[in-house]
Amino acid sequence: MIENDLLRILTGGWVAQATSVAAKIGLPDALSAGPSNAAALSRGLGVDSRALARLLRLLTAAGLLEENGEAYTLTEMGALLRRENLGPLAALYGSDYFMASWAALEHSVTTGEQAFTHVYGTPVFDFLAGRPDRSGEFNAGMAAGTLFFRRVPDVHDFTGARSVVDVGGGTGALLAEILRRAPHTRGVLFDVPDVIATAGHALEDVADRCHLVGGDMFASVPGDGDAYLLSRILHDWDDEQCATILRNIAQAMPRGAKLLVIERVVSADALLPAAFDLHMMVMTGGRERTLPELRALLTRAGLTPASVTDLPLGLRLLTAVLETS
Ligand SMILES: C[S@@+](CC[C@H](N)C(=O)[O-])C[C@H]1O[C@@H](n2cnc3c(N)ncnc32)[C@H](O)[C@@H]1O
Missing domain, CATH: 1.10.10.10 (Winged helix-like DNA-binding domain superfamily/Winged helix DNA-binding domain)
Structure with a gap:
């Protein structure tokens, strides 16, 4: 009925x-x-x-x-829903600050502004920076995406890469999966200093091949990687902010290097990307994008979009290269 x-x-x-x-x-x-x-x-x-x-x-x-x-x-x-699986994500989605932001969805819809900043007076990543308990809960929720992390080295071969830089890599759980499968590859985990200060646990078994760097991707990112990862980052930001992040990566990349972008891709009839899109509007002021929108962002930064591969949890892996000429 x-x-x-x-x-x-x-x-x-x-x-x-x-x-x-x-x-x-x-x-x-x-x-x-x-x-x-x-x-x-x-x-x-x-x-x-x-x-x-x-x-x-x-x-x-x-x-x-x-x-x-x-x-x-x-x-x-x-x-x-067990702890080693999606449990931390389920806990995060019901957290008070996620719920309070969704409760202010009407503010977002009415004004186009992010609800989180309206409720808490500060953007979500600044809010998390001063709160280790909240930041720990957030990072655990993000790291719970191991279902798709494990698939990344299946669908993309990293064994020939000398160095992989994970920009906004959080706890390093995705980078750890990649380094385990590429025993001669070195990794750089790059995130804000507060997150880097508490990261490392996920990378314990590959720590001798991994360098942890704190910084701001809107200023610059570590250079000299031949693969760069941007997993669930672009959806946090508006087009201008994405352009800055991608420009900084393109500037840091050697010619011939690859960028791997992991995002949910919006399509006409898909509920999950549309739901996450509203979630981004509420929480960060970012958005989920269509494939042409993602490709346009990459092209604008001087990168050439290449393959698109499906991942679990409705995510997709897009690759782009910095052409050699
Ligand atoms: C949605 S999480 C994604 C984490 C991880 N890439 C993943 O897929 O699980 C966004 C990440 O971007 C990081 N971040 C936010 N602002 C940043 C900045 N200005 N510079 C570097 N990292 C930043 C956050 O600390 C967080 O770890």
């Missing part, structure tokens, strides 16, 4: 928040040990058993859990 379809849309935020809370309290990890009931789970998690029973019922209806008798197990989708 069409009314039920509409109600499902209207209550979608509640289901998302319930899912986020389940991840925050560690429910998916508690269920990894095997089937359990509300009473046992509530004791282990230190939460109210009757409230948990109601949360379990909703998560079951949403397809994240299965109930057999009184015992619950994770479905295949529910298992993705």
Whole structure:
């Protein structure tokens, strides 16, 4: 029924928040040990058993859990909410500052301004810079994208690269995946100084081949890489800011070097990129882009767009080269 379809849309935020809370309290990890009931789970998690029973019922209806008798197990989708998988991302999406920004969506739609700055008085990356706990939660959420990180060295061969520079590389989880698969390649993790100060853990096993550099990509980026990564960066910024980042990279790249851009690509009927596009409008003032828009940004910076490859989670990998002549 069409009314039920509409109600499902209207209550979608509640289901998302319930899912986020389940991840925050560690429910998916508690269920990894095997089937359990509300009473046992509530004791282990230190939460109210009757409230948990109601949360379990909703998560079951949403397809994240299965109930057999009184015992619950994770479905295949529910298992993705464990801490080593998408759990930190689920927790981040339900965080107070994400929710408060979305609550101000009307401000964004009315004015075209980012809601986050309207609510908190400062852009989101400046807000995170002074708050190690929030920044840790944000970086853990970003690093939880390992589903697609692991695929990057499958779809692009880095073994011939002397050096890979990950611009805005966060914790270095993606760079670590690449360096593990390219044993003779060196890596440079570049991000704002606060993030670099706490990065490194993800890169422990490749630390001898990786250099951590703090800086500002709007000023300059490290030179001399023969592959540059920009993973989920361009969507944070407007076209002029993207032009500055890409110009700085093009200036740092030796001739023949490659740039790899990872983004969601907007298309006419795709819900996920459209949802993330609004999320960017609310949180950062950036946007998700169509393929022609991304290619135009690359061309404007003097780069030549090359291949496009699909990645998990609805992401795409675009390559561009700095021509040799
Ligand atoms: C959406 S996260 C993406 C992180 C990572 N590339 C990934 O795909 O998981 C954006 C990253 O850009 C970094 N960043 C923001 N402003 C920056 C700047 N001015 N210079 C360098 N990095 C910056 C943030 O600290 C954050 O790590």
